[in-house]
Amino acid sequence: MARIGVFVCHCGSNIAGTVNIAQVMAAAQTMPLVTFVADNKYSCSEIGQTAIREAILKQKLERVVIAACSPQMHEATFRKTVAQAGLNPYLLEIANIREHCSWVHSNDKAAATKKAIELVKMAVAKVARHEALFTKEIGLTKKALVIGGGISGIQAALDMANAGYPVILVEREPTIGGRMAQLDKTFPTLDCSSCILTPKMVEVAQHPNITLLTYAEVKSVRGFVGNFEVEILQRARKVDASKCTSCGICWQKCPEKIPAEFNLGLGPRAAIYTPFPQAVPNIPSIDLAHCRYIKYQEFVARGEEGKKPPQCRICERLCPPQAIDWEQSDQVLVEKVGAIVVATGYQTFDHTRYGEFGAGRYPDVITGIQLERLLSASGPTEGEVVRPSDGTHPKTVVFVSCVGSRDERMGRAYCSNVCCMYMAKQAILLKEHDPEVQSYIFYIDIRAGGKGYEEFIRRAQEEARAIYLRGRISHIYQDGKKLIVRGEDSLLGRPVEIAADLVVLATGIEPSAGAKELAQSLNISYDAHGFMVEAHPKLRPVESRTEGIFLAGTAIAPNDIPGCVAQGSAAAVKALAVLSRPSLVSDPMVAIVDPLRCTGCFACQRACAFNAIDSQVTRDGKTIAVVNESLCKGCGLCVSACRGVAMNLKGFSQQQLLAEVNALWR
Amino acid sequence: MNQAIRDKAKELLASGAVSCVIGYDVGSDGINARPFFAYTEEEADGLAFDQTCTHNLVKYLIDRAGKATAIVVKPCDARALTVLINEKQVKREEVFIIGAVCHGIIESTWGQKGSDLQGRCQTCTQHTPLVYDLLVGEPMAEPTPKAPLDHRAATLANMSVAERAAFWAEQFQRCLRCNACRQVCPGCYCAECFVDQLDPEWVGIRIDLPEKWLWNTIRAFHLAGRCVGCDECQRVCPVNIPLGLLNHKLEEEVATLFDFRPGVKADVPAPLETFKKDEKLGIGE
Numbered sequence: 046m047a048r049i050g051v052f053v054c055h056c057g058s059n060i061a062g063t064v065n066i067a068q069v070m071a072a073a074q075t076m077p078l079v080t081f082v083a084d085n086k087y088s089c090s091e092i093g094q095t096a097i098r099e100a101i102l103k104q105k106l107e108r109v110v111i112a113a114c115s116p117q118m119h120e121a122t123f124r125k126t127v128a129q130a131g132l133n134p135y136l137l138e139i140a141n142i143r144e145h146c147s148w149v150h151s152n153d154k155a156a157a158t159k160k161a162i163e164l165v166k167m168a169v170a171k172v173a174r175h176e177a178l179f180t181k182e183i184g185l186t187k188k189a190l191v192i193g194g195g196i197s198g199i200q201a202a203l204d205m206a207n208a209g210y211p212v213i214l215v216e217r218e219p220t221i222g223g224r225m226a227q228l229d230k231t232f233p234t235l236d237c238s239s240c241i242l243t244p245k246m247v248e249v250a251q252h253p254n255i256t257l258l259t260y261a262e263v264k265s266v267r268g269f270v271g272n273f274e275v276e277i278l279q280r281a282r283k284v285d286a287s288k289c290t291s292c293g294i295c296w297q298k299c300p301e302k303i304p305a306e307f308n309l310g311l312g313p314r315a316a317i318y319t320p321f322p323q324a325v326p327n328i329p330s331i332d333l334a335h336c337r338y339i340k341y342q343e344f345v346a347r348g349e350e351g352k353k354p355p356q357c358r359i360c361e362r363l364c365p366p367q368a369i370d371w372e373q374s375d376q377v378l379v380e381k382v383g384a385i386v387v388a389t390g391y392q393t394f395d396h397t398r399y400g401e402f403g404a405g406r407y408p409d410v411i412t413g414i415q416l417e418r419l420l421s422a423s424g425p426t427e428g429e430v431v432r433p434s435d436g437t438h439p440k441t442v443v444f445v446s447c448v449g450s451r452d453e454r455m456g457r458a459y460c461s462n463v464c465c466m467y468m469a470k471q472a473i474l475l476k477e478h479d480p481e482v483q484s485y486i487f488y489i490d491i492r493a494g495g496k497g498y499e500e501f502i503r504r505a506q507e508e509a510r511a512i513y514l515r516g517r518i519s520h521i522y523q524d525g526k527k528l529i530v531r532g533e534d535s536l537l538g539r540p541v542e543i544a545a546d547l548v549v550l551a552t553g554i555e556p557s558a559g560a561k562e563l564a565q566s567l568n569i570s571y572d573a574h575g576f577m578v579e580a581h582p583k584l585r586p587v588e589s590r591t592e593g594i595f596l597a598g599t600a601i602a603p604n605d606i607p608g609c610v611a612q613g614s615a616a617a618v619k620a621l622a623v624l625s626r627p628s629l630v631s632d633p634m635v636a637i638v639d640p641l642r643c644t645g646c647f648a649c650q651r652a653c654a655f656n657a658i659d660s661q662v663t664r665d666g667k668t669i670a671v672v673n674e675s676l677c678k679g680c681g682l683c684v685s686a687c688r689g690v691a692m693n694l695k696g697f698s699q700q701q702l703l704a705e706v707n708a709l710w711r
Numbered sequence: 712m713n714q715a716i717r718d719k720a721k722e723l724l725a726s727g728a729v730s731c732v733i734g735y736d737v738g739s740d741g742i743n744a745r746p747f748f749a750y751t752e753e754e755a756d757g758l759a760f761d762q763t764c765t766h767n768l769v770k771y772l773i774d775r776a777g778k779a780t781a782i783v784v785k786p787c788d789a790r791a792l793t794v795l796i797n798e799k800q801v802k803r804e805e806v807f808i809i810g811a812v813c814h815g816i817i818e819s820t821w822g823q824k825g826s827d828l829q830g831r832c833q834t835c836t837q838h839t840p841l842v843y844d845l846l847v848g849e850p851m852a853e854p855t856p857k858a859p860l861d862h863r864a865a866t867l868a869n870m871s872v873a874e875r876a877a878f879w880a881e882q883f884q885r886c887l888r889c890n891a892c893r894q895v896c897p898g899c900y901c902a903e904c905f906v907d908q909l910d911p912e913w914v915g916i917r918i919d920l921p922e923k924w925l926w927n928t929i930r931a932f933h934l935a936g937r938c939v940g941c942d943e944c945q946r947v948c949p950v951n952i953p954l955g956l957l958n959h960k961l962e963e964e965v966a967t968l969f970d971f972r973p974g975v976k977a978d979v980p981a982p983l984e985t986f987k988k989d990e991k992l993g994i995g996e
């Protein structure tokens with residue numbers, strides 16, 4: 046017969062203020078198998094833990110119930126405590142009399158006390174049926190995967206590679222760099238974006254520890270911390286990277302021109318292209334949707350009547366090293382990694398949803414990121430800021446903030462964090478480009494919390510003479526060559542109307558396309574918008590709730606470059622903390638099959654979301670289920686699916702749960 | 712029809728393709744069918760099929776695992792067989808299925824030929840089994856118009872919760888806990904049924920209403936999404952508890968919630984053993 050000790054925690058006044066501790070202790074004394082009861086002001090404190098350890102030794106306790114806060118909070122702490130006193134750490138049960146009791150029933154002390162007693166009673170009944178459980182050591186792959194090659198992912202990959210661990214960086218575009226590669230200069234220091242980004246991109250490409258896979262996507266992820274198995278789809282570029290010398294003849298001579306995504310349609314690109322001159326890797330890809338030869342092949346394959354389109358193949362004919370490879374096909378690579386960093390970044394809000402801003406009809410209503418391309422010396426206009434409609438130089442520029450941010454109508458309650466700052470930056474840069482430019486910035490509030498940010502706003506106002514108008518824009522319409530911007534100056538409480546040459550919409554930040562689907566395949570949580578959810582918003586900001594999967598950058602929430610870089614490094618450190626361990630410890634609270642009860646129906650296998658159930662053949666020839674302990678997450682779905690009760694969950698066995706229920710009504 | 716079954720049975724036994732044919736012969740009252748196992752060609756001459764073949768024979772296949780067997784099935788039996796195949800209790804490749812076109816089974820009593828169709832057959836729309844290797848009998852046009860709900864089911868549906876509880880209390884009160892329903896049910900093949908388990912003890916061993924109630928309802932839940940409505944449990948119940956009513960109700964619930972009928976398709980797992988992220992059940996909303 047086990048000797049059970051019960052420790053009731055006051056948690057200062059958190060519990061003791063509502064629950065009558067003395068009554069709980071008195072009741073515990075009478076519970077079956079309980080041989081010792083004590084209270085603690087703070088059980089988790091060093092004094093509290095020592096008291097528990099001493100009691101275990103002195104009272105020869107064999108099982109322990111700690112009635113305190115949620116097991117989420119301190120179960121791990123108390124497992125260590127009892128282990129230090131020589132008990133198996135799993136011979137412990139926590140009765141949550143804080144979150145489940147005192148905090149939610151603070152207005153009814155008598156009822157709260159009664160409930161606390163019942164919770165303790167259940168815990169005592171359960172712990173009496175606990176069994177000693179033992180962890181196992183499992184090996185791990187000391188290699189990391191980074192998904193997304195923007196600045197966040199680049200930083201994470203470099204930090205891990207520099208620490209000596211191999212890294213696979215998967216980027217779905219043909220180049221790494223992400224959105225930062227599109228920016229001209231960066232707030233608040235105005236250093237040129239590519240000048241600080243390009244060296245990092247090159248370092249990635251040249252790093253002996255980094256395998257760079259661009260034009261590639263993660264298809265599926267299986268496994269668990271330390272032992273993930275990832276399927277990566279490497280899309281065909283139709284260019285042999287081992288032969289291509291990046292001479293550029295192909296993309297100069299390719300006759301098929303389409304609007305360049307990288308320049309947001311402000312200039313053309315060829316069907317064979319690199320997104321921008323400093324692309325890494327600098328190997329072109331053939332855009333299959335637009336290449337003439339591919340269209341020709343498709344036409345022939347359809348066997349249609351009529352005139353055949355031209356075969357083209359100019360790139361193939363002109364390529365000096367003959368690098369064009371029409372046979373190249375998509376490939377699926379399978380890689381094993383121990384930790385994953387998700388840095389899939391952002392895209393900007395689709396402003397055409399705003400009818401009042403012209404819904405995309407007016408060519409001279411552009412977005413912030415388009416203005417970045419116009420400002421950039423390597424952009425489509427080589428840094429000359431001109432109106433898309435007629436190529437003239439705009440003199441009056443109106444900025445509209447919070448387009449797709451802080452707007453419940455668009456389902457976007459959140460602030461995009463960077464727009465106030467980049468509008469100020471762009472006003473300064475416009476003035477530098479052309480002193481005659483007058484910028485008007487319509488804002489709701491100015492958010493400039495970062496280091497040196499408030500000073501930067503002042504600079505826009507004082508040096509660049511940007512006029513800040515507080516208020517929302519109600520309407521934009523074209524009047525001849527001008528765009529009439531109507532709004533309200535809410536400080537003066539009167540309507541304003543500005544005849545502008547160019548309107549810049551500060552479109553907000555939203556998660557990249559496909560972020561939700563990726564999160565689903567990784568089994569990590571995401572919020573209503575598709576941003577990845579942190580394990581704890583304050584204390585674990587770069588960890589997902591799935592062990593071994595870490596987060597960085599704008600995939601979590603809108604952020605600026607300094608924030609993204611810091612998160613990239615932070616995620617790298619967290620991942621390194623996994624990779625640098627000699628081995629990992631398995632959680633023993635997993636499912637287990639009773640071979641005598643199992644009929645081999647495999648309901649459990651169909652129910653398991655983690656592919657943790659295999660089959661095995663017993664000596665008498667029966668095929669039955671067996672749990673792969675390293676894949677099992679201990680979720681218990683299989684237990685509920687098994688009618689024959691052959692499946693059980695260690696630490697939450699059916700016997701233990703039923704004992705709890707029975708204790709309640711006995 | 713009988714000749715077709717016998718011919719096939721003989722052929723299969725002669726060639727050694729199967730070592731046993733499970734079917735029906737005429738029972739000792741000279742009228743009603745009973746289960747029949749033919750191991751030799753001579754025995755195969757006893758095989759017969761008519762509207763008294765009420766038994767669902769597929770459960771016998773579980774014990775014949777590893778031995779090739781032929782079996783005569785009605786449409787409802789065929790669905791039960793598909794459930795067993797999906798649940799890996801029977802291997803499709805070990806079974807030769809002789810599907811019988813079914814005109815419905817008649818209520819019968821010992822020594823008497825009945826005339827009325829059984830309740831389940833009045834609402835059944837299927838005449839041809841969904842799966843078979845050989846079809847015997849003349850295929851009929853399907854489906855025939857579905858009869859309205861079994862009159863007892865309709866009465867139950869119109870009762871208040873309290874009235875329904877009283878109805879079932881009265882029914883379950885008669886339960887002897889003989890487990891005949893379980894023994895005959897093709898879906899009940901657990902190695903150790905929950906009701907027999909002592910650790911944990913799910914149902915007390917006392918023979919009283921709460922235990923009887925628990926036993927019958929948990930068994931019904933274990934069959935939700937799996938029961939094909941063959942009503943064998945109801946047929947064998949010595950105290951005439953209308954267990955079919957309980958099972959049909961759950962079958963309809965599963966059909967509306969999950970758009971699923973058990974045993975219709977091979978390799979489609981039952982809804983209560985699959986967990987889908989996008990499932991919205993309207994429960995707790």
Ligand SMILES: Cc1cc2nc3c(=O)[nH]c(=O)nc-3n(C[C@H](O)[C@H](O)[C@H](O)COP(=O)(O)OP(=O)(O)OC[C@H]3O[C@@H](n4cnc5c(N)ncnc54)[C@H](O)[C@@H]3O)c2cc1C
Pocket residue numbers: 192193194195196197198215216217218221222223224225228230231232233261262263388389390391392393413414417463467470557558559560563597598599600604605606607609
């Ligand atoms: C107009 C504008 C101006 C700005 N100016 C400044 C500034 O001056 N200073 C500043 O600090 N910040 C500025 N920012 C913010 C800055 O752009 C971001 O902080 C930063 O670029 C975010 O980097 P990231 O790596 O998190 O995301 P991204 O740059 O978006 O990188 C994510 C990468 O992941 C890839 N990816 C996405 N999904 C997948 C997938 N499923 N598989 C593989 N790869 C995937 C994408 O292709 C992309 O390359 C500005 C933002 C805007 C909109």
Ligand code: SF4
Pocket residue numbers: 298299300301315316317331332335336337338339356357358359360361
């Ligand atoms: S085949 Fe023609 S269209 Fe296609 S990439 Fe080469 S040059 Fe361009």
Ligand code: SF4
Pocket residue numbers: 638642643644645646647648649650669670686687688689690691692
């Ligand atoms: S559900 Fe239960 S009986 Fe069926 S295979 Fe799994 S453990 Fe065995």
Ligand code: SF4
Pocket residue numbers: 635636652653654655656657658672676677678679680681682683684694
């Ligand atoms: S508890 Fe069962 S269902 Fe859950 S992960 Fe483990 S084996 Fe799979």
